[in-house]
Amino acid sequence: MSAVLGPERPQVVSHVQQALSYTVFDCKWVPRSARLMCLGSAARGTGVIQVYELHGARLEVLREIEKPKPIKCGTFGATSLQQRYLATGDFDGNLNIWNLEAPEIPVYSVKGHKEIINSIDGVGGLGIGEGAPEIVTGSRDGTVKVWDPRQNDTPVANMEPVQGESKRDCWTVAFGNAYNQEERVVCAGYDNGDIKLFDLKTMSLRWETNIKNGVCSVEFDRKDINMNKLVATSLEGKFHVFDMRTQHPTKGFASVSEKAQKSTIWQVRHLPQNRDIFMTSGGSGSLHLWKYEYPAQRSKKDSEGSEMGMAGSLSLLQNVTLSTQPISSLDWSPDKKGLCVCGAFDQTVRVLIVTKLNKI
Amino acid sequence: MPVWLREHSWRQSLSAVYLSLPLRGARATAANIFCSEQYLKVSIPPFLFEAVLYAPIDDTNSTAKIGNGNISFTLYKKEPAMWDSLTLANADKEKLQHLRENAVLKAQEKAKEETEAKKITKQENKKYALEATMKVEEAERKRIEDLKEKERQKVTKELELWKNQQKDGDKYKSIQAKEELYQEKEPLKERKNEKIKKPQIPNEGSSKTRLRSTRGHGSCSIFSQDLKEEQLPAPRAAATIKVNFTPRVFPTALRESRVAEEEEWLHKQAEARRIINSDLSELEDLKEEEKNPDWLKDKGNKMFAMGDYLGAVNAYNLAVRLNNKLPLLYLNRAACHLKLRNLHKAIEDSSKALELLTPPVPDNENARLKAHVRRGTAFCQLELYTEGLQDYEAALKIDPKNKIIEKDAEKIRQLIQGTMQSS
Numbered sequence: 001m002s003a004v005l006g007p008e009r010p011q012v013v014s015h016v017q018q019a020l021s022y023t024v025f026d027c028k029w030v031p032r033s034a035r036l037m038c039l040g041s042a043a044r045g046t047g048v049i050q051v052y053e054l055h056g057a058r059l060e061v062l063r064e065i066e067k068p069k070p071i072k073c074g075t076f077g078a079t080s081l082q083q084r085y086l087a088t089g090d091f092d093g094n095l096n097i098w099n100l101e102a103p104e105i106p107v108y109s110v111k112g113h114k115e116i117i118n119s120i121d122g123v124g125g126l127g128i129g130e131g132a133p134e135i136v137t138g139s140r141d142g143t144v145k146v147w148d149p150r151q152n153d154t155p156v157a158n159m160e161p162v163q164g165e166s167k168r169d170c171w172t173v174a175f176g177n178a179y180n181q182e183e184r185v186v187c188a189g190y191d192n193g194d195i196k197l198f199d200l201k202t203m204s205l206r207w208e209t210n211i212k213n214g215v216c217s218v219e220f221d222r223k224d225i226n227m228n229k230l231v232a233t234s235l236e237g238k239f240h241v242f243d244m245r246t247q248h249p250t251k252g253f254a255s256v257s258e259k260a261q262k263s264t265i266w267q268v269r270h271l272p273q274n275r276d277i278f279m280t281s282g283g284s285g286s287l288h289l290w291k292y293e294y295p296a297q298r299s300k301k302d303s304e305g306s307e308m309g310m311a312g313s314l315s316l317l318q319n320v321t322l323s324t325q326p327i328s329s330l331d332w333s334p335d336k337k338g339l340c341v342c343g344a345f346d347q348t349v350r351v352l353i354v355t356k357l358n359k360i
Numbered sequence: 361m362p363v364w365l366r367e368h369s370w371r372q373s374l375s376a377v378y379l380s381l382p383l384r385g386a387r388a389t390a391a392n393i394f395c396s397e398q399y400l401k402v403s404i405p406p407f408l409f410e411a412v413l414y415a416p417i418d419d420t421n422s423t424a425k426i427g428n429g430n431i432s433f434t435l436y437k438k439e440p441a442m443w444d445s446l447t448l449a450n451a452d453k454e455k456l457q458h459l460r461e462n463a464v465l466k467a468q469e470k471a472k473e474e475t476e477a478k479k480i481t482k483q484e485n486k487k488y489a490l491e492a493t494m495k496v497e498e499a500e501r502k503r504i505e506d507l508k509e510k511e512r513q514k515v516t517k518e519l520e521l522w523k524n525q526q527k528d529g530d531k532y533k534s535i536q537a538k539e540e541l542y543q544e545k546e547p548l549k550e551r552k553n554e555k556i557k558k559p560q561i562p563n564e565g566s567s568k569t570r571l572r573s574t575r576g577h578g579s580c581s582i583f584s585q586d587l588k589e590e591q592l593p594a595p596r597a598a599a600t601i602k603v604n605f606t607p608r609v610f611p612t613a614l615r616e617s618r619v620a621e622e623e624e625w626l627h628k629q630a631e632a633r634r635i636i637n638s639d640l641s642e643l644e645d646l647k648e649e650e651k652n653p654d655w656l657k658d659k660g661n662k663m664f665a666m667g668d669y670l671g672a673v674n675a676y677n678l679a680v681r682l683n684n685k686l687p688l689l690y691l692n693r694a695a696c697h698l699k700l701r702n703l704h705k706a707i708e709d710s711s712k713a714l715e716l717l718t719p720p721v722p723d724n725e726n727a728r729l730k731a732h733v734r735r736g737t738a739f740c741q742l743e744l745y746t747e748g749l750q751d752y753e754a755a756l757k758i759d760p761k762n763k764i765i766e767k768d769a770e771k772i773r774q775l776i777q778g779t780m781q782s783s
Contacts, residue, residue, distance in 0.1 A: 148595035156596040191613035203599040214613030
């Protein structure tokens, strides 16, 4: 692991800290603005969505919305830049899309799953990529469903366990490979360590593997390009970076893994402005900033002549401990390089600025 | 007797006395000079010079210079007055002695005071040093804090700048939107008027305008929206992908650190299930009491007492199948095997019994004794006398007072010696 020189290392500066009166499960930047959205569960068992605006050294509440069920996850990924609708999954398995200006009635609503929706992702919106806007949800009932906001009630793709098979919790989902209108790929991570890659164009399972620990978070480095890298984080402080450009018929994708923290790594998020830098957040309240370096040769031929990928190497750029409780959610601002928000289970949301990312 | 040095010379001024003492070749150091307020002594064995001074001097400030074969003293008088002579005349022995003692005492006191003063200054120096280091560290910390602060402020300023840019951008966009809205409203109004003029298609017209106006309300321009919608592909054809999971028995998540524990648990469960299953499948035709290991053990004991060794072995076998953790079953089966001359099996069973009797406590002494004896007997009958002796000795250790075991052990020892002699 190579080290970056001392004074040139990126620093993580804590800009604002805001104490909340509810447990925050997810926090996201509202695209094209200095506003951020936090959602979670209030003590009385209702769901809360709050929109804050960054004013100097403090966060001002712009809007507070209460919903009957606690909300677990949300994304802006599938809406247009003008609309900026928020898609949320709640503890009851309902997928709702809200217009934050008029949040009483959802723009789209469906009871998608029988149990809590653990993770949600959107693609096709925000002017990124091409193709239909779609939302994918992964739930504790073991199914992963892809929804199109134009089609009510039924998902456009449903990845469910075979009849009679006992279900495993799906903990995380991510879209990828959406570089043209037809191609889409969904990656899902489960609590028994399974990672499955579903190809939506051919509606088939493209690849699966098991990383021996429950998978907490998966993310492609970019959703809208030919799939390049996939980072999967898990329990026991490990994470794996897969090189997704070369798929070997039997060995699958090459990977490099790193054991960073003693505790669960809850989230991984790639920097929108540089796809080789990503941040992982841990159960011990720490954040680690990593850089991936590509190997000299990304692929080589093995003994049978089939292409095999080569994994690169990782270097730790910086780490910082912000809280004593796990940092469960993390989001980079797509508009300002280095600005990020993280929400932790100590009921605080923090806005951080990572400096010197230009020099990496 | 010391050699007195008497060839000293002195001169004086009003405030000081200058004394010069030739050393006659002796080497002098500071330790040889002893001076107090009214007494001066130079002792370089065997030479000695002492002087009881005419008047008291200030001995702390007075100096002595050693060099060139003599010592030059510069003694500063306490009271500036001219002395008649260097030393006090008419000084009798007692007075001299007294003076000397006083001088010594005074010197000692002075020495003590000096050490005290030194200690105090040392402490103060230490304190000073500590404070100085603390200040330095403080300064360092402050410097780092300042750097961080500066960084923070810089970053905050940048953020503010960016935010304002955003705001301006938004304002500009909203102004644009408003303008475009206004622009569309004009043609809409015209169209509306037209439609009203044509009453035959009022519904279509009004619905169209309604649709158009709602579409245009929140976004920039209707036309671009239409175009965009056309570009989006239709929703995907619904399909299902069937998924198989890596099998896992536990409902909890998989953790590497727990895998070993989980394996052990599963193993134990499997074994327990196996025992129960084996009972259920094969022994359905047995009576209720015959499924009880203790009842079977008693039956076995009765059969042994009657001499039916095979029957006893059968009973014990069944009992072991039901519960393989009772050491007594193995013990008794070992006895049966001994009688049946199945010596290897006897050894096996007594070993298993001993294993189960592992915590060697007084409670299972009896059982262990029997096990050792039986195993010992089996070994001896197999002519493995050394192993047999080992077991007998173990038995003796448990119960040293048992005569029979002792006798047998002796016998075996003799047998061993006998074989060794002959071989």
